[in-house]
Amino acid sequence: MTPAPVGHGAERARRFAQDPAVLSRTTGRQTLLCTRDEPEPFVLDDTAQAAWQAFRAPRTVAEVAGDLASSFRADPAVVARDLEPVVADLVARGALVAVS
Amino acid sequence: MTVAAPLAPAGAPIAVAPLLGRIAAVGVPGAAPPELAAPLDDGAWDQLVAGAAAERITGHLVAALGAGALPAAPHQHTAAERAHVRALARDLVLERLLLDVSGRCAAAGIEHRVLKGPALAHSAYPSPDRRSFADVDLLVRGDDFDRTVATLVAAGGRRRFDEPRPGFTRRFGKGAAVTIDHLDVDLHRTLAPGPFGLTVALDDLFVAPTPVPIGGRTLLGLGATARFLHACMHAVLGDPVPRLVPLRDVAQLARTTALDVDAVLAAAARWRVRAVVQRAVRLSRHALGLPADGPLDEFAEHYRPERFERAALRSYVAADRGYPLQAAAGVRALRGVGARAAYIRAMVVPSPDYVRDRDGGYLRRAGRALRLSRRTLR
Numbered sequence: 001m002t003p004a005p006v007g008h009g010a011e012r013a014r015r016f017a018q019d020p021a022v023l024s025r026t027t028g029r030q031t032l033l034c035t036r037d038e039p040e041p042f043v044l045d046d047t048a049q050a051a052w053q054a055f056r057a058p059r060t061v062a063e064v065a066g067d068l069a070s071s072f073r074a075d076p077a078v079v080a081r082d083l084e085p086v087v088a089d090l091v092a093r094g095a096l097v098a099v100s
Numbered sequence: 101m102t103v104a105a106p107l108a109p110a111g112a113p114i115a116v117a118p119l120l121g122r123i124a125a126v127g128v129p130g131a132a133p134p135e136l137a138a139p140l141d142d143g144a145w146d147q148l149v150a151g152a153a154a155e156r157i158t159g160h161l162v163a164a165l166g167a168g169a170l171p172a173a174p175h176q177h178t179a180a181e182r183a184h185v186r187a188l189a190r191d192l193v194l195e196r197l198l199l200d201v202s203g204r205c206a207a208a209g210i211e212h213r214v215l216k217g218p219a220l221a222h223s224a225y226p227s228p229d230r231r232s233f234a235d236v237d238l239l240v241r242g243d244d245f246d247r248t249v250a251t252l253v254a255a256g257g258r259r260r261f262d263e264p265r266p267g268f269t270r271r272f273g274k275g276a277a278v279t280i281d282h283l284d285v286d287l288h289r290t291l292a293p294g295p296f297g298l299t300v301a302l303d304d305l306f307v308a309p310t311p312v313p314i315g316g317r318t319l320l321g322l323g324a325t326a327r328f329l330h331a332c333m334h335a336v337l338g339d340p341v342p343r344l345v346p347l348r349d350v351a352q353l354a355r356t357t358a359l360d361v362d363a364v365l366a367a368a369a370r371w372r373v374r375a376v377v378q379r380a381v382r383l384s385r386h387a388l389g390l391p392a393d394g395p396l397d398e399f400a401e402h403y404r405p406e407r408f409e410r411a412a413l414r415s416y417v418a419a420d421r422g423y424p425l426q427a428a429a430g431v432r433a434l435r436g437v438g439a440r441a442a443y444i445r446a447m448v449v450p451s452p453d454y455v456r457d458r459d460g461g462y463l464r465r466a467g468r469a470l471r472l473s474r475r476t477l478r
Contacts, residue, residue: 020316023195025188025229034192041189
């Protein structure tokens, strides 16, 4: 199933946050998540881990992309473009939920 | 009763055994760091990681590496992390099962408490990745026991062993194992099999619970005093060779949480398990290489176990330990003629299905009982 885009049009104003029901563990450089929608726990890669951490509080993709771009001195548009499918995937897996 | 000689975790060669004890102690105040002057060769490192995985202390191994307390090559770091990720994945699957089971109990109006691993991971350790576990343990009241088993069976669970007679477990037994989707739910009525399980003041187990936050919900664990006593019982009575995880639990709770020592010793007296606490404190200190400055070390040094405690403890730790000896010692733990009569009747004349599963037949069971009674009367 292809995740729905999350950073375009009306979706741009949508806020996402960690689903409080997600079970997680972090060790050193890795984060594992266990959601109701996935049969097995899965490990987040570096980008997904950054995205997961960034959505502790409800935020839009653009807000998170702006912060990450600032931290890594990157182009916010490029970061947003890379971030959108990651967020969409986390939403599809039940790790992030839309809150507005 | 003397403390056992240096521990050798099951499956680990003697060479890494002391090192595993030091690793299990990482983070306990006063613990000496692992003594390793140079990285191990790859063969020894693989054995160490395998030993840590078998003992379920990969979280402490990774913490030791992260703190620079253990020299290791980058590929050895990676091997340790990989083993820990496997352990954490299992922990998460078990937590998901726990939430499901807890939710079903709550929906059925069954009061329950989370025990051991998941409860301690989220309430007693600095982060839950430091405390791995192998199953889910849940405590319910005796009156709710049969209904809880029925609830879990209705959810697809399978009870693994029959009880000696219908109703035995809710009155005398430690509990029952229920398998759900190849995962084990250890359903408890009390905290240990045998005599010490029968002396626990069960009402104490539901007093002043500890919040256990998991997956956006707040489950309930044992109160601080009961939680520590259970850790001691788990460490001493759980396995023939004490495992590092419960020994670390004893140290973690005694040395890093606000334990009320007077309340612990009063409850231990009420439960008749002071000898168990003594042995747990001594074993924990010895296995983890801790200084004798913990809050219960003075008690452990001077306490003289009662006759009942000595006999009961023997049924768990002596060379001829086992269920038959524990069953015989259990009679002495019970108070009242009626309770003793019902217990003995269940042991002597259990149900046919139970006899077939456990003993292979009544004649074999009678022979075993005769040998046991001769040993007990000697």
